Amino acid sequence: MDQKRLLAAIALSVGILLLFDLWNRPAREAEQRRQAEIAAQVPAPASPGATAPASPVPVPATAGAPLAQPGTAPGATTAAATPNLPPEQRIRIENPRLQGSISLRGARLDDAILRGYRETVQPDSPLVRLLAPRSDANPYFAQWGWTAADGRTPVPGPETDWTADGTNLTPTTPVTLRWDNGQGQEFSIRLGIDEDFMLTAEQSVRNTGAEPVQVLPWARVRRERTPQTAGFFILHEGFTGVLGGRLTEWKYSDAKTEAERRRGAAMEQESTGGWIGFTDKYWLTALTPMSQATPIRAAYRHSAEGGQDRWQIDMAPPSAQTVAPGGEAALATRLFAGAKEVRLLDGYADRLNIEGFDKAIDFGWFYWITKPFFYAIDWLFQIFGNFGVAILIFTLALKAAFFPLASKAYTSMARMKVLAPKMTEVRERYKDDPAKAQAEMMALYRSEKVNPASGCLPILLQIPVFFALYKVLFVTIEMRHAPFFGWIRDLSAPDPTNLFNLFGILPYDPTQISSFLHMPAWAIAMGITMYLQFKLNPTPPDPIQAKIFAWMPLIFTFMLASFPAGLVIYWTWNNLLSIAQQYYIMKADKKRQARSPAAPPPAKPATLAKADAAAKPAPKGKK
Secondary structure, rough: OHHHHHHHHHHHHHHHHHHHHHHHHHHHHHHHHHHHHHHOOOOOOOOOOOOOOOOOOOOOOOOOOOOOOOOOOOOOOOOOOOOOOOOEEEEEEEOOEEEEEEEOOOOOOEEEEEEEEEOOOOOOEEEEEEEEEEOOOOOOEEEEEEEOOOOOOOOOOOEEOOEOOEEEEEEOOEEEEEEEOOOEEEEEEEEOOOOOOEEEEEEEEEOOOOOOOEEEEEEEEEEEEOOOOOOOOOOOOOEEEEEEEEEEEEEEEHHHHHHHHOOOOOEEEEEOOOEEEEOOOOEEEEEEEEOOOOOOEEEEEEEOOOOEEEEEEEEEEEEEEEEEEOOOOEEEEEEEEEEOOOOHHHHHHHOOOOOOOOHOOOOOOOOOHHHHHHHHHHHHHHOOOOOHHHHHHHHHHHHHHHHHHHHHHHHHHHHHHHHHHHHHHHHHHOOHHHHHHHHEEEEHHHHHHOOOOOOOOOHEEEEEHHHHHHHHHHHHHHOOOOOOOOOOOOOOOOOOOOHHHOOOOOOOOHHHHHOOOOOOHHHHHHHHHHHHHHHHOOOOOHHHHHHHHHHHHHHHHHHHHHOOOHHHHHHHHHHHHHHHHHHHHHHHHHHHHHOOOOOOOOOOOOHHHHHHHHHHHOOOOOO
8 A cells, every 4th residue: 555545544534533523513412402401400291181182193094995084984973072071091001111101092102101211310310201192292102093994984083982991001910991882893902011111902893783894903103293313313213114124214304205295104015024113312112013924014104283293103904804793803013112222122023023123223334243342341241330341341352352463563563663764765865756755665665564554554443343332332222321430420421521611620611612612531531542652653754644643633532522431431441452552562572673683774675775876986996
């Protein structure tokens, strides 16, 4: 590799990291402000007792049937809303991971709070509320129902009051909801829940009438406001799912554009098994058929109602079910509503045969390296009880694995230092002929078996590791609110200290002036160790390359200042290990040279040797 290509590679690598930082900095700052607002004020939980009038929501169309609204049948009488409805009744949800309630009005799960997860690192911070009723500022709920595909059968509607055979839904006590339309059809929903975040819903309709009926059972999850997203380009938030064995992701903005273009669903697809859902950074709601052999039709939908964007996922059979007199039809689905824990999603994928369920966590293009990184760090966490310590030990293991490659690189750099005077001589001799100087230096590299790219190789090797570890820290909920030592209480958040207010001595926040006025202690430590590491390397022969290397520690210090503390700690520790490793290799190389016979000085390139010979005066007495 010649110097121009090496310089281009270095510039490209630094440019990618700078672009990465500039692109994500606004989103990181917005997330920090959001967390600060949550910490400053504890929002009052929404009252689950009141509901607003239900707005019409599309559900899957059936072959030969109009696109009906949930709970309505064109030309048929339903359990419609009345001016004076009695207070709604609820059944409680209780398990070790989830608490909340299901409204018997409309069969809606619209109250779900995640046990063990708080909004901030403060111990008295409110628990994370995942689902909320329509009376809340951000309605978000799951619901089960039917559409009358024949246009005449009364079906339960959004204001239908169901009856329940219990008051508490627990892992050991399922609850069945029932409603009779008074015309020979009895509807039921048998609900169950496991010890974590998975619910089951077995919908059935029994026809005791004299005529066959056609109905379409469906399950849906509904968001009545556009959620606040983190806004990172490396993180997907919005619609997600695996249908037909393929991961399908839609951002809210893209789904809205596509739904408006198609004047319908943004995406509607038939599949055997599979799952669909809404994914946030750490949370997920998803629907999947109970049997993965079940044919389904799934959709991502958007509508604009009352000046608000509404979002919906829904799942139904591909066509309406005909229920003969004395017959019964059913649809069994599962609903996941909880935290995207890696081992939990993997467990559901294995036990329930849900293909690609772990892909709800956005491990990205480096999935093949990011997920193993997580498992390695999590295994170390189980041993040491601290994710920060686990990252340090994991980094040490990586350094040991790359030691042979690093040894060759550092040995080559040591040879570069020996050759430095010769390279300087070549540049001076051919300073008016850069092409000739480049050719002579490449000849010198070849004769001495030196790789000029060896100095940046250890740094280039860190880049994929950097991105993979960044993904682990950023997308896995296991790292959320994970403390280290001292002032680092959340490895997934930036270091809160700041040089520009003397680390809290001055009572003001410099980042209010500019986001670049954030210089935490760990970022400073990272910059210092990076500078010391570069000082151990030989000065690059090219002046421009030397200036780039000289500025890189300062550039990286400012760039990583707003990154998660865990990532900066990793980089600092990696630099320290690199310094120790480089010192050890250089010391061992000196000892080896001392034990071996004195080596002759490096041979000059042929053209340079000829030039020196021509410049020497001829001995006296000879012509």
